[in-house]
Amino acid sequence: MPPLRPRTLSRLLALAGATAAAPASAVGHDLVHGALWFTLGAAVSVALVMMLSSRVLRERVAPRSAWIPFAGVALVVLLVGSALAWYAPWLGLAIALPVAGWGLWLVDRMARRMRSLLDERDRARAEAKRAKQDSERDPLTGALNRGAWHKRLEQLTENHREDNGQAKPLSVLFFDIDLFKLINDSLGHGVGDDCLRAVARTVGEELRGGDVMGRVGGEEFAVVLPGARRIHAIAVAERIRTAVQSRCHTVGEEVVELTVSIGAAEYLGADESLEALVERADRAMYLAKDSGRNMVVADAGTPS
Numbered sequence: 607m608p609p610l611r612p613r614t615l616s617r618l619l620a621l622a623g624a625t626a627a628a629p630a631s632a633v634g635h636d637l638v639h640g641a642l643w644f645t646l647g648a649a650v651s652v653a654l655v656m657m658l659s660s661r662v663l664r665e666r667v668a669p670r671s672a673w674i675p676f677a678g679v680a681l682v683v684l685l686v687g688s689a690l691a692w693y694a695p696w697l698g699l700a701i702a703l704p705v706a707g708w709g710l711w712l713v714d715r716m717a718r719r720m721r722s723l724l725d726e727r728d729r730a731r732a733e734a735k736r737a738k739q740d741s742e743r744d745p746l747t748g749a750l751n752r753g754a755w756h757k758r759l760e761q762l763t764e765n766h767r768e769d770n771g772q773a774k775p776l777s778v779l780f781f782d783i784d785l786f787k788l789i790n791d792s793l794g795h796g797v798g799d800d801c802l803r804a805v806a807r808t809v810g811e812e813l814r815g816g817d818v819m820g821r822v823g824g825e826e827f828a829v830v831l832p833g834a835r836r837i838h839a840i841a842v843a844e845r846i847r848t849a850v851q852s853r854c855h856t857v858g859e860e861v862v863e864l865t866v867s868i869g870a871a872e873y874l875g876a877d878e879s880l881e882a883l884v885e886r887a888d889r890a891m892y893l894a895k896d897s898g899r900n901m902v903v904a905d906a907g908t909p910s
Contacts, residue, residue, distance in 0.1 A: 744821040746799055747806035755820025755828055759880055762818070762832050763873065775909075777839035778883055779829040780891040781809075781846070781868040784899040786825035793860055800857045801864055808853050812846050828887070836872040836908050843868040843902040851900065865900035867891055875909050 742754035750758065763776060783789075783805055790798035802825065809819060809827065818830040829846075831839055847868055854864035869890025873883050886905040894903040 747802050747821050749806050749810075749827065750818065750820035752820060752822045755818065755822060755830075756880070756884075758818045758820075759830050759884075762830055763880065775833055775835045775838075776873040777831045777834040777836060777870060778873070778887040779831065779839060779843050779846070779868055779870050780822075780826065780884075780887040781829075781843070781866045782823070782826040782891065782895075784865045784867055784895070789862055793862070797857065797860050797862070800860075801854070801862055804854045804857050805850055805864060805866065808849050809846050812842070812849050826891075828884075834872075836870065836904055839870040839872060840902060840904050843870050843904075847900065847902055867894035867899050868902045869894055869905070870902065871905040872908055874907055 742750055744751050749755075759778070783801060786798065786801065789801060802821075806819070806821070806827065809829070813819060813829065816832050818832075820828050822828045829842075831842060834842065847866055850864055850866045855861065857864070869887045869892070871883055871887035871890060886907060890903045890905045894901045897903065
């Protein structure tokens with residue numbers, strides 16, 4: 607075999623190099639094509655989602671002035687990028703990438719706006735709930751006011767039903783502070799307010815989680831005892847009476863020796879109106895006051 611001339615050898619090496627570089631160039635070209643089409647797809651997808659969701663997003667979340675220009679640009683870039691993909695994919699990719707970034711920035715801004723609106727909604731709901739609670743509470747003692755207490759009584763009697771339609775046990779206590787007018791007149795309204803707060807706090811500490819206390823008059827309070835029969839209501843009332851007598855001996859710097867008179871009544875069932883139930887408990891309370899104060903009197907009525 608004759609030896610290869612230098613010129614022939616250089617031609618063979620150049621051909622081999624070109625042959626080896628061709629696959630690498632093709633791979634690079636394919637990668638650019640893939641990146642271009644992916645970027646175009648992402649930009650157009652974001653635009654289409656915004657257009658289809660325009661009714662849901664509304665003006666507060668995504669104003670049209672923000673996403674309509676982007677949607678138009680994305681469609682134009684799709685056409686331009688499709689044309690450039692065959693002879694200048696790098697240029698098409700350079701055009702498509704900023705548009706895709708613009709779309710992602712809009713999505714991020716919308717997500718932040720939605721989170722902000724959700725936070726505003728939660729704050730508004732919390733404020734409305736606090737306002738409702740404040741409107742239902744006696745500002746001095748924190749107990750429910752008369753209207754809210756009666757509403758809770760109605761709800762509890764409606765909700766406490768057995769499967770057979772019979773009412774579950776439920777009792778009501780009425781009590782007021784003995785000789786409260788004398789305390790108010792002799793020691794002043796400031797001390798009287800302190801006495802009301804002290805009694806409400808003491809009674810609240812003796813109640814269960816489901817029991818409901820309200821202030822229904824000047825120094826008069828009422829408690830709903832769900833699930834309590836007459837005998838249980840008497841036991842709770844005695845516990846309240848003893849607690850007030852022992853813990854409310856002194857209020858602030860004044861020795862007041864507070865006591866309460868308590869009336870109890872058990873709900874007779876669906877045939878009895880709530881007004882009648884409340885009247886029986888109230889009547890029992892006044893009987894306790896007339897019988898010497900600082901005692902518990904229970905109405906004799908029980909469900910048949």
